Amino acid sequence: xxxxxxxxxxxxxxxxxxxxxxxxxxxxxxxxxxxxxxxxxxxxxxxxxxxxxxxxxxxxxxxxxxxxxxxxxxxxxxxxxxxxxxxxxxxxxxxxxxxxxxxxxxxxxxxxxxxxxxxxxxxxxxxxxxxxxxxxxxxxxxxxxxxxxxxxxxxxxxxxxxxxxxxxxxxxxxxxxxxxxxxxxxxxxxxxxxxxxxxxxxxxxxxxxxxxxxxxxxxxxxxxxxxxxxxxxxxxxxxxxxxxxxxxxxxxxxxxxxxxxxxxxxxxxxxxxxxxxxxxxxxxxxxxxxxxxxxxxxxxxxxxxxxxxxxxxxxxxxxxxxxxxxxxxxxxxxxxxxxxxxxxxxxxxxxxxxxxxxxxxxxxxxxxxxxxxx
Numbered sequence: 001x002x003x004x005x006x007x008x009x010x011x012x013x014x015x016x017x018x019x020x021x022x023x024x025x026x027x028x029x030x031x032x033x034x035x036x037x038x039x040x041x042x043x044x045x046x047x048x049x050x051x052x053x054x055x056x057x058x059x060x061x062x063x064x065x066x067x068x069x070x071x072x073x074x075x076x077x078x079x080x081x082x083x084x085x086x087x088x089x090x091x092x093x094x095x096x097x098x099x100x101x102x103x104x105x106x107x108x109x110x111x112x113x114x115x116x117x118x119x120x121x122x123x124x125x126x127x128x129x130x131x132x133x134x135x136x137x138x139x140x141x142x143x144x145x146x147x148x149x150x151x152x153x154x155x156x157x158x159x160x161x162x163x164x165x166x167x168x169x170x171x172x173x174x175x176x177x178x179x180x181x182x183x184x185x186x187x188x189x190x191x192x193x194x195x196x197x198x199x200x201x202x203x204x205x206x207x208x209x210x211x212x213x214x215x216x217x218x219x220x221x222x223x224x225x226x227x228x229x230x231x232x233x234x235x236x237x238x239x240x241x242x243x244x245x246x247x248x249x250x251x252x253x254x255x256x257x258x259x260x261x262x263x264x265x266x267x268x269x270x271x272x273x274x275x276x277x278x279x280x281x282x283x284x285x286x287x288x289x290x291x292x293x294x295x296x297x298x299x300x301x302x303x304x305x306x307x308x309x310x311x312x313x314x315x316x317x318x319x320x321x322x323x324x325x326x327x328x329x330x331x332x333x334x335x336x337x338x339x340x341x342x343x344x345x346x347x348x349x350x351x352x353x354x355x356x357x358x359x360x361x362x363x364x365x366x367x368x369x370x371x372x373x374x
Contacts, residue, residue: 011100025050074148132168
C-alpha cells in the first residue's frame, strides 16, 4: 500500500514525498480512510508509530476542501497535547504536511509569553495546537473562540489524565460545537481512557496498534531490593564500576528528579534533569548534552521522557518504580532498540513491593534479583 491509495490531494502527496515517506505505517493505513470519512476515532498508539501523520494528513485534506473565507478565519481544527514538546512536534508536522496548502496554524503552550500567541490568534488561524492549561487561559481571556471547530484531536490522552488535565479538557470540550469529529489517541486503552472516550466520542472506530505488553527481548532486566536511603549510593557505584557513559534514570516526581540530579553531580557524575517545570530551553540543552556525551546521566520523569528519541541507549534505571505497570514497559523500551542490546535496572524499596508485583504480573514473569552487596 502507498499514500496514493488514500485519495489524498496532490498538494498533500507532494509534501509526504518531500518528507521522505513512501509506505504508510499500520496506524496510517487504518486511520486515514476513517478520518477522511469524518468518523470519530479511538486509537491506541505510541510515539514512533506514525500517529501524527495518521490524523494530520486526513484532517488537512478535510480543511483544505473548503476555501478559507476572509482574514478573520475561524479555528476549524483543534489539537490538544499534554506537553510543550509534543505540541511543538505536532505543529512542525502540520506545517510540513500543509506546506502546499493555504491554511494557517498556531501553537500555544505555557512557559513563554502570551502576547506573541495573542497576536498570532488575532490574525486568524484555521488550526490551533495547544496544551490544556494555556489553551484555557486564552479562552478565559477571549483571545480565541472554538464555536466553529469541525474536528478536535486529543493526543496522548493517558498522559493528560496522569498530569491532572482532565478538568481543563472537560472545560475546553464544553466550548466546542456538539456536532464535530473527535479523535482520541492513547498509549493504551485503560478503563479510565474508555470512560473518558465514552463521554466525548460518538460511535468511534477503534484502532489498536499499541505493542502488547512485552518487554524487548534485547533488554536484560534486573531488580535490586534495598532501602530507600541506599538507592543513590548504589546507583553511583553501578555507574562508576560499570563505566556507564550514558544512562537514563526515571524518578516519579519533579522534586525527586531535581534532588537526585544534584546528588549525582556532587558524586562527580555529570548529570542533568528534565521534567515539566523546566523551560523548553533547559530541556533542549539537557537532552543535547546527553546525546553528545557532555551529560552522562539524564534524570527524567515519565512525562518529560515521552517522545525522547535516543539511538542505542545502553542503560535505563528505574530509581522509583512507576505507579502504572505499563509505564515500566515504556521506560525500558528506551533501550535495546533496533536489535541493540540494553540493560534495565530497577531499584526497589520495601514500600514498592506491590508495584513490582504488578509489573511482573503484566510481564508474566519474575525479574532477576541482583545482589546490592556484590
